[in-house]
Amino acid sequence: MSGRRAPVHINLQLDEPLNVRKPAEATHWTERFIxxxxxxxxxxxxxxxxxxxxxxxxxxxxxxxxxxxxxxxxxxxxxxxxxxxxxxxxxxxxxxxxxxxxxxxxxxxxxxxxxxxxxxxxxxxxxxxxxxxxxxxxxxxxxxxxxxxxxxxxxxxxxxxxxxxxxxxxxxxxxxxxxxxxxxxxxxxxxxxxxxxxxxxxxARQLHDKYVSSIPWSDMSAMSVIMSMLPHDCNLQLSNGTSIRYAQLFSSRDIRRSDCNRGVSGIDGCTSTAIGASTVYDGVTVLITSDMSAQYDIGALTVDCIPPRFKMIVMCNGGGGIFRFISSTSNQPELEEYFVVKRHFPLQQMAEAYGFRYFEADSEESLRHNFQNFMEVSDRPSIMAVHTPAEESAEVLRGYFKRHAR
Ligand SMILES: Cc1ncc(C[n+]2csc(CCOP(=O)(O)OP(=O)(O)O)c2C)c(N)n1
Ligand SMILES: [Mg+2]
Known part of the structure; x- marks a missing residue:
């Protein structure tokens, strides 16, 4: 120790569920051989x-x-x-x-x-x-x-x-x-x-199809349309909010490759990783991310070697939608202020400033219609903002996991 003041990094292991207070229990270590x-x-x-x-x-x-x-x-x-x-x-x-x-x-x-x-x-x-x-x-x-x-x-x-x-x-x-x-x-x-x-x-698949065909416009219905419209030869990149979790609910059998910048599931760097991948992969690379992850890594859009075959879909669902869904945060009084953190996101201005083509969708019809243009071969990379309702999206996802009991 030099005696200088310096940052200290402390890792604490927290057991789930995070929001239940329980008395501390003594840890009993047992030996196991691997x-x-x-x-x-x-x-x-x-x-x-x-x-x-x-x-x-x-x-x-x-x-x-x-x-x-x-x-x-x-x-x-x-x-x-x-x-x-x-x-x-x-x-x-x-x-x-x-x-x-x-x-x-x-x-x-x-x-x-x-x-x-x-x-x-x-x-x-x-x-x-x-x-x-x-x-x-x-x-x-x-x-x-x-x-x-x-x-x-x-x-x-x-x-x-x-x-x-x-x-x-x-x-x-x-x-x-x-x-x-x-x-x-x-x-x-x-x-x-x-x-x-x-x-x-x-x-499970039958219940999935029945459920998805009955839900209102939401993150899940948008993901269902996107996953069904992705071309077979595309490379899919998923960010670490709910994008990766939604994508796993739909079959990816027809997609050439799917990746997620998992690491320790950080939301930083998802866009940079996808852009990097798009520079070396053959064919189109489609990133599906969401508004908070996109803002965390907004600097990635400033890179000047982004190939035109890079396509970025941003689910604009009012911030960190995952926190409206997971039980440890969804009922917390601080949910909207400290977890979800809904912010104005001038995505269109950003896209235009950095030379991207820009598209939007706010319904199944507009998504289906604009997706075709978004995916067209072009001389510039493209961004598409998909606007979905915040609370309903969390409700629909919660309902999905109870679909067998309906
Ligand atoms: C660097 C980093 N900071 C914070 C987190 C915690 N975290 C996990 S998901 C998430 C919100 C993601 O929001 P968004 O990208 O909008 O995705 P959505 O949940 O809406 O799908 C946050 C802050 C993290 N994983 N990584
Ligand atoms: Mg979001």
Missing amino acids: GHVAPGRILTDSELTHLVERLSSPNKVLVIGGFHKPDTLLNESLGRLAMMPNVTVLCESIANIHNRLFIDSIDSTLSILDDEGKRSLTPDVVITFGGALVSRFVKQYLRNYRVGEHWHVGMTDNTIDCFQSLTLRIDMEAGSFFAQIADAMRESVDSDYSARWHEVARE
Whole structure:
């Protein structure tokens, strides 16, 4: 210590729910051992035999994909694994894996399961790959219904125990790992594990369609239109407010790649990241962000190398809409003043000042109509402001997760 005054950074772990005052409890530490396999490029025969044995039916296996770059080997190997009747693959949209056998709407599916459904689908072994999961539903589910084993596969320096039950770290590229596992798996005892997951996912999708077709103009109805109108060959970038969460409710099977500047889910830098990506990706890059995230990173628009194929959609929903939805803030008296922070946002003036084409929508009809022009090939990048009602949008999203009870 030099004795000089300097900023101090203190990290405190806060347990959810944040808004409930409970008496402090003494922490009881228990020791747990996390195994470690570090085979490098391939698993040895004995490692493979041991792992495959754990994955064979009647054991129920759930594979969950977090954010990952598109990877043909990974996609193809998981496709083969998903054909096993005791294996189910759940994936976030930013895992960038696509197969009709993968369940790519995790929150939508889990939100219709009751306690008994969750209990009966609890896996014996869960395997995760990719970055930190976005879905709170899956984290809460697998924390509450303890899984027997959790393996995480990937080349990573840190050990993230997202279900508080990690038993094994496998330091290997996910594509190589699943390719070896899929080659070695043999069909054994019949299992209905995968079929039962798919039945729930089917029902969730039907309820989703019914709900979305009945809702008023809101963030969700706008996202539904946008997701259905995105061209198949586009690169989708999502910001860290509700954009990433809404996008995960809609299938991204047809989108070339989806990314989100996850990190520690900061809303700063989402626009800069998307612009950077658009300079190197082929085809159009579409960023879906919202008013507060866009304002945090407004300096990104001043960069002078923004390609015309960069398209930015700003959901103007009256500030940090996520805080009107999440239970820890939605009922706080300080909600509007300190969390949501609705501000005047001169987006049109900004767009024009920095040479963007500018579009607006404030209804489903105007969105459908203007989206075509917004997406047209042009000599300048484009911004589209989508104006949605604040409170109704939060209400519609809350209703979505109760849609099975209607
Ligand atoms: C750098 C940073 N500051 C604060 C937060 C906390 N935070 C999470 S979401 C959010 C609001 C996002 O608002 P907006 O971009 O308008 O998205 P919406 O919730 O409306 O979809 C904030 C402030 C954060 N994630 N990162
Ligand atoms: Mg917003």
